[in-house]
Amino acid sequence: MSRAEPLRGTITVPGDKSISHRAALVGALSREGIEVDHFSNGADCASTLDCLRRLGVAVEREGDRVRVRRNGPLAEGGLLDAGNSGTTARLLCGLLSGIPGVFSVITGDASLRRRPMSRVVDPLRTLGARIDGCDGGTKLPLSVRGTRLTGGLYTLPMASAQVKSALLLAGLSAQGSVTVVEPRRSRDHTEIMLDYLGVPLKREGEAVAVFPCDDLPGGRWTLPGDFSSAAFWIVAASLLAGSDLSIEGVNLNPTRTGLLAVLERMGLDCDVLPGNPSGGEPTGTVTVRSSSLKATAVDGTEIPLLVDELPLLAVAATQARGVTEVRGAAELRVKESDRIAAMAEGLSALGAAVEERPDGWVIEGGHPLKGGAVSSRGDHRVAMALAVAGLVAEGEVLIDDVDCVAISYPGFLDELRRRTGR
Numbered sequence: 001m002s003r004a005e006p007l008r009g010t011i012t013v014p015g016d017k018s019i020s021h022r023a024a025l026v027g028a029l030s031r032e033g034i035e036v037d038h039f040s041n042g043a044d045c046a047s048t049l050d051c052l053r054r055l056g057v058a059v060e061r062e063g064d065r066v067r068v069r070r071n072g073p074l075a076e077g078g079l080l081d082a083g084n085s086g087t088t089a090r091l092l093c094g095l096l097s098g099i100p101g102v103f104s105v106i107t108g109d110a111s112l113r114r115r116p117m118s119r120v121v122d123p124l125r126t127l128g129a130r131i132d133g134c135d136g137g138t139k140l141p142l143s144v145r146g147t148r149l150t151g152g153l154y155t156l157p158m159a160s161a162q163v164k165s166a167l168l169l170a171g172l173s174a175q176g177s178v179t180v181v182e183p184r185r186s187r188d189h190t191e192i193m194l195d196y197l198g199v200p201l202k203r204e205g206e207a208v209a210v211f212p213c214d215d216l217p218g219g220r221w222t223l224p225g226d227f228s229s230a231a232f233w234i235v236a237a238s239l240l241a242g243s244d245l246s247i248e249g250v251n252l253n254p255t256r257t258g259l260l261a262v263l264e265r266m267g268l269d270c271d272v273l274p275g276n277p278s279g280g281e282p283t284g285t286v287t288v289r290s291s292s293l294k295a296t297a298v299d300g301t302e303i304p305l306l307v308d309e310l311p312l313l314a315v316a317a318t319q320a321r322g323v324t325e326v327r328g329a330a331e332l333r334v335k336e337s338d339r340i341a342a343m344a345e346g347l348s349a350l351g352a353a354v355e356e357r358p359d360g361w362v363i364e365g366g367h368p369l370k371g372g373a374v375s376s377r378g379d380h381r382v383a384m385a386l387a388v389a390g391l392v393a394e395g396e397v398l399i400d401d402v403d404c405v406a407i408s409y410p411g412f413l414d415e416l417r418r419r420t421g422r
């Protein structure tokens with residue numbers, strides 16, 4: 001089979017998925033509402049918009065422009081289907097638990113119904129939330145009977161932007177302030193957005209506090225490209241000889257760009273050109289050239305800054321000189337699939353030397369990849385990471401269930417084929 005063509009020129013990626021969810025949810029708490037351009041075209045954010053429509057929120061979508069506005073009190077939502085989206089389920093759970101008189105049941109697809117929900121249910125219950133669900137409220141479906149929550153302080157046992165954001169959204173309709181303390185900073189898009197819109201918020205180190213606010217100010221802005229989607233192009237360009245690719249208008253929030261720091265340590269040849277901030281978020285252009293990578297070690301302190309990019313880092317590690325070790329990433333076992341097992345299985349099937357650990361991998365680089373049949377396990381990030389591995393494999397790589405890519409990046413595989421010929 002022919003080799004993949006180098007990646008050259010410029011590219012843009014879909015609007016940030018995490019920020020799109022948040023813009024929609026914040027809009028639902030505002031009579032003025034939000035209007036954003038470059039809203040994510042992924043299925044996860046469509047799930048958030050569908051849930052909000054069911055709650056009687058005014059949602060309009062024209063291409064990648066989305067308007068969301070609170071249209072009177074929220075209606076009984078009935079059954080809210082978060083699909084494959086952990087962010088939708090967990091953030092909605094927080095938002096709805098504080099709205100008196102609104103009863104809803106949040107559910108999701110088979111993957112989401114396996115994922116842990118006690119991480120949001122337990123802290124919300126300490127504020128007085130009335131939530132029940134499968135396995136004692138640890139799994140979806142969850143029933144949420146909205147009630148006036150108390151304020152309080154919650155110290156998170158793990159760095160999780162979803163748990164933090166669920167609590168902050170709940171706090172906006174509580175009786176007193178809600179403070180969340182994280183062991184390490186996770187993505188801070190909720191804080192940045194509330195601050196950008198002028199919602200009172202206090203940040204001190206890893207603590208953030210919100211105050212009751214029954215009608216949020218609205219706003220209009222353009223969302224940056226999703227760094228997690230750009231990441232596939234960054235790694236692909238670094239691995240393909242002769243590449244020189246610029247990804248424009250991408251979010252450069254340091255709580256998201258941990259992969260760049262790790263790859264730079266591995267010898268990535270790249271430039272970052274800052275652009276204009278959008279909605280309070282830093283953005284810019286990332287230019288990547290083919291690079292000769294060497295191994296590195298990543299531990300728990302860095303994990304929150306590249307949690308969704310770890311499957312892709314595993315691919316880069318198979319092509320680096322030396323042994324790369326990723327530790328402290330047990331969270332990957334409770335994502336859309338068990339991403340530690342999925343990548344160990346997939347990359348090993350292609351000839352990589354990958355040892356699976358409870359909380360990561362040990363990967364000996366430099367073994368040439370061959371073709372083969374691999375499983376995405378229905379997980380969008382696994383499917384796309386394996387597609388990037390396929391670019392440098394000697395034979396054809398067949399990935400099952402690739403439609404899951406539409407969860408975060410619907411056009412990815414077509415664009416990859418068009419640009420690389422593979």
Ligand SMILES: O=C(O)C1=C[C@@H](OP(=O)(O)O)[C@@H](O)[C@H](O)C1
Pocket residue numbers: 017018019087159160161162163165186187307308
């Ligand atoms: O808040 C968010 O938008 C997200 C937070 C992360 O999850 P955790 O909060 O579970 O770390 C991340 O993996 C997910 O893709 C999106």
Ligand SMILES: C=C(OP(=O)(O)O)C(=O)O
Pocket residue numbers: 044084085086087088308335336381408
């Ligand atoms: C883990 C992810 O998303 P979520 O938790 O929203 O399903 C992801 O997009 O990689």
